[in-house]
Amino acid sequence: MxxxxxxxxxxxxxxxxxxxxxxxxxxxxxxxxxxxxxxxxxxxxxxxxxxxxxxxxxxxxxxxGDHAEAGNPDGATVDRWAAVRGALLGPPPTLGDAEQEPTVAGVQTLVRDITPLFSGDQFAELASVLPPLLREAELLGNEGRRVRVRLLQLSGWLMVQTRQFEAAEVALARALDDASDKLEGAATVNTQCWLLLRQGRLTAARELAVKWADDLEPRMSRATPDELGAWGWALLRVSAASVRDERPGDAEDALRLANAAAVALGREYATGGDFLRTFGPTTVAMKRAENASVQNRPDEVLRLADEVPAGGLRPTSNNWNRHLLDVANAEVELRNYGRAVEKLAEINRNSPQWLPNQRFARDIMGRVVNKRRRLTPEIRQLADAVRLPADM
The missing domain is CATH 1.10.260.40 (lambda repressor-like DNA-binding domains)
Known part of the structure; x- marks a missing residue:
């Protein structure tokens, strides 16, 4: 081969x-x-x-070729998520494993209570509370199907975020298998496409996103906000896969349609109140800047960043932080190293548990360190935060 x-x-x-x-x-x-x-x-x-x-x-x-990027998280990350991986990949639990039989209402309450931990990137807390909750949700049977799907969607997203790709695949496949309708399935597929992108499986990501975008395309005159949001996200995944696979025309066509969906919405909108499905003009504007970053157009990234709408419902922290990484990368490309450090420091202040999982942040920080004669305390702190090897 x-x-x-x-x-x-x-x-x-x-x-x-x-x-x-x-x-x-x-x-x-x-x-x-x-x-x-x-x-x-x-x-x-x-x-x-x-x-x-x-x-x-x-x-x-x-x-x-056939290569798909492995997760390759560091040892500390592997250890942190061992119990969660065990709950997702291990044998199904039995009622004898639980201290008392869980109820749908009880698990629903717990999932609702811990959702802010996901949206707030509180990874250490999630590593502790998720394993028993996943086992309890599994014991609910068919009557707990909907809450189990929600928990698996969140867990799959978290596993992608922390590069636990095998566990992510299992969680998302189970969530999709149990989905009760097309929109619930689309929420899972959105994360599946992101997983494929992080693995570098661009063709698979594009084909999956195209299929669902075609299936979800609404009649614009009758489209509900939920339908517009689901379709818009599928189109953003088409665009992301296409631009990375050097198909700029396909990427721009998909982004143009996603923008039409965002304009029809008129604002950021979270389908079903789900922070993972927040979509609207701000999200599209950030993804347009991300495409420019992938195409190595730093001036365009900064121009588009200035046009990202402010106010209203904020996009997910993951999407906002990724946008800030694109801005920091553009500043490094233009040799504005101080501004790049400012953006990285902003991310570290807001999401200190998110930043260490981002190889992109490590790459950006490595270039900053290599170009500076002297390292300030802030730069050294950020280098430690992104786990930059000492020899870089």
């Missing part, structure tokens, strides 16, 4: 490019390309492959 380096070398030769010419055309360093073709580079970042795909006139998916 050919490797990523084999495919890069074959396409480079076909394009009559030397390694140095490919480096200049792509913005990827000569040393990275040399190591990649020699098989010494390890697993390349998705962004590296996207940059190489442009001058090689191919797609990111082709360069990637």
């Amino acid at each position: 050919s490797t990523v380096g084999d495919r890069v070398r074959a396409l480079r030769k076909r394009a009559a490019l030397t390694q140095r010419e490919l480096a200049r055309a792509s913005g990827v360093s000569f040393r990275t390309i040399e190591n990649l073709e020699q098989g010494h580079a390890g697993t390349p970042r998705l962004e590296t492959l996207r940059k190489l795909a442009v001058p090689l006139r191919t797609t990111t998916s082709y360069l990637q």
